[in-house]
Every structure is written in structure tokens, then in C-alpha cells.
Amino acid sequence: MIIPQGMLLIDKPAGMTSHDVVDAVRRIAHTRKVGHAGTLDPFATGLLLVAVGPATKSIAQFVGMDKEYEAEFVLGATSTTDDPEGEIRVQGGTVDLDALTTAMQTFVGEIEQIPPDYSAIKIGGQKMYNAARKGKPLDAPARTVRIDLFELRSMHEATADTPCTISVRIVCGSGTYIRALARDLGAKLGVGGYVTKLRRTVIGPFNVTEAKTLEDLQKIGISVALAETPHS
Numbered sequence: 001m002i003i004p005q006g007m008l009l010i011d012k013p014a015g016m017t018s019h020d021v022v023d024a025v026r027r028i029a030h031t032r033k034v035g036h037a038g039t040l041d042p043f044a045t046g047l048l049l050v051a052v053g054p055a056t057k058s059i060a061q062f063v064g065m066d067k068e069y070e071a072e073f074v075l076g077a078t079s080t081t082d083d084p085e086g087e088i089r090v091q092g093g094t095v096d097l098d099a100l101t102t103a104m105q106t107f108v109g110e111i112e113q114i115p116p117d118y119s120a121i122k123i124g125g126q127k128m129y130n131a132a133r134k135g136k137p138l139d140a141p142a143r144t145v146r147i148d149l150f151e152l153r154s155m156h157e158a159t160a161d162t163p164c165t166i167s168v169r170i171v172c173g174s175g176t177y178i179r180a181l182a183r184d185l186g187a188k189l190g191v192g193g194y195v196t197k198l199r200r201t202v203i204g205p206f207n208v209t210e211a212k213t214l215e216d217l218q219k220i221g222i223s224v225a226l227a228e229t230p231h232s
Helices: 016-028 053-060 099-107 130-135 178-188 215-219 222-228
Strands: 009-012 034-037 045-052 067-075 077-079 088-090 109-113 143-156 164-172 192-204
Touching: 009 016, 009 215, 009 222, 016 034, 016 045, 016 215, 016 222, 045 053, 045 067, 067 178, 099 143, 099 178, 164 178, 178 192, 215 222
Parallel strands: 045 192, 077 192
Antiparallel strands: 009 045, 034 045, 067 164, 067 192, 077 088, 109 143, 143 164
């Protein structure tokens, strides 16, 4: 695939919204004509495609690409936002390795997934996260998403002080919520779950190893960063 001149691969840091990254690139590039293809939650890190100048006209072709993530799930607790930024409720319970791997495989393929209450999806013209913040969460219809790989990388069993945590790798289609996947896996196991760490490593043919940080852009400048971005 050919990536248009003007598209940047950015390694987003934790604590910034995707729009924060766009604003930072606008300041560095001295132009308002900047956009991104595919949002990352503030707590998440990793690959974000950012278009500068005329490349903003090509953003739509990148939004629907498959994604790959590395994540850490907590099993044995829930979060009101399904991530570490919400109110955490520890439920406890044990997680058996065989039961875990069996449950994980039930999510591979095309599945029906209900978006998190704290998501930007609009229902009746209102964003879900705005309603949730007001204590009036909206009922979102389930959507069909696709998960190609749900791989367990490591498991740390629960102790008296901490719930079970697992590290996973996920390859999925566009529109899949990893927060919802953690929530639903925990529910299937009967212990609750949420995602505590999330890093996007791949979008389509592009890998985070090819990405620049915002600090890189500040040091070398936009023109050099654009020249160094892979374009095929």
C-alpha cells in the first residue's frame, strides 16, 4: 500500500488524547491542517496515524484497517470505564488457566460486542460518555466485530492483595473495543475484568517500530520526520 506524503506514524504516550497529539503536531508543523486516523484512549499508548496538509484528504482509507494490540487485563475486578481511569471494584474469585484459555477462544471470529458506556459513540445525538458521566448511561446496541487472534502471553495469579492479571496479544478488525473485550472476558469467567494497559502496535501494514515520538518531532522537525516516514 502507498502511504501519501504528509502522513506521520506517531507513538502516542499515555496521558494524552488523540486530539492532544493532533494539537501538538499542529504547533510543531505550524498548520491547522492536521488530523488522525483511529482514536486511542488517553491511558493507551502506541501507533497513531497522523496526517498533515493535503494528506488529511486520505485519512478515510486508513480508518478501517485491521489493528494489533498488546494489553494487560485485570481479572477479579471491574471498572466503571472498563479501564484504569474508572472507579475500581474488586470482586475477587479465582481464575483457572484452562478455563481462561477456553474462554478466550470463544471470542475469536465474528462476535457481537456492546460498546463501553464510556465511548464516543452517539445514540440519539448524544455521546455515550457524556451520558455516563451524568449517571445516565445509554443502552448501546451490540455491534459485529472481528477478532482474528486472542493470545495469552502470561498470567499472574491472584494473591491476597492483588487480583489476577494477564498479558495478551490481540489482532482484530476496526471498531473492536479492547476495553469491552476485557469486560466480557471477566464476565464470562464470573470474576469481572477490565483493561489496565493497552498499546497499539500495528495498523494495517504499519508498525509502531517505525513511529516517531512527539519529542522526536520537536528535535528533528516535521519536514525531516515526513521524509523519514515509510511510504510504501
